[in-house]
Amino acid sequence: EMQLVESGGGWVQPGGSLRLSCAASGFTFSTYAMSWARQAPGEGLEWVSAINERGDTTYYADSVKGRFTVSRDNAKNMVSLQMNSLRAEDTAVYYCAKEVWFGDFGCFDCWGQGALVTVSS
Amino acid sequence: QLVLTQSPSASASLGASVRLTCTLTSGHSTYTIAWLQRQPEKGPRYLMKINSDGSYTKGDGIPDRFSGSSSGAERYLTISSLHSEDEADYYCQTWGGSWLFGGGTRLTVL
Secondary structure, X not given: OOEEEEEOOEEEOOOOOEEEEEEEEXXXXXXXXXXXXXXXXXXXXXXXXXXXXXXXXXXXXXXXXXXXXXXXXXXXXXXXXXXXXXXXXXXXXXXXXXXXXEOOEEEEEEEOOOEEEEEOO | OOOEEEOOEEEXXXXXXXXXXXXXOXXXXXXXXXXXXXXXXXXXXXXXXXXXXXXXXXXXXXXOOEEEEEEOOEEEEEEOOOOHHHOEEEEEEEEOOOEEEOOOEEEEXX
């Protein structure tokens, strides 16, 4: 059974940093691109960042570009999200998700349970 | 600009059927979408992807009660024989060079 488990959430002051990790199991991790998405309180889902299978290509939403860095360790089946210069508007539940592609259509067929990040003074 | 539109809420009785709608913006009626379910206190769960021709592919373990269909720019998720655990938020998602989500529909099972 495919499973993703996030860790590392918590409270941080504005301007601070936090690192989220996501442990994968139940599938061949090194053959799938991975993404991070988030959901702010009372809001919908927002894609945040993606990393390809090898870890040498990354993508970011404009809202986090230059502040967040995604990385992966295929030997450990882990993907991480380093979040710097955090703002109040980054407060959200963060999910890691496994990408799946059907030709030119991409979606997410496995999600973690989420990690809450609260940015507040 | 590609946008996915969903009604904020829906309700139906236990054992009944409900159809949720995700509408693509004009000019994007050929796009494939995926449906996700997010139960309270849980992460999202992939339900299925639906093509513009109405064909759909469900995720592993998704009950037969869940089905999909299409008409023009609308993509539907139909849940029959509603269970209490179907009470959840339902999101549609598509790919248009980046990942885009609809605003979600909160389904209440009466």
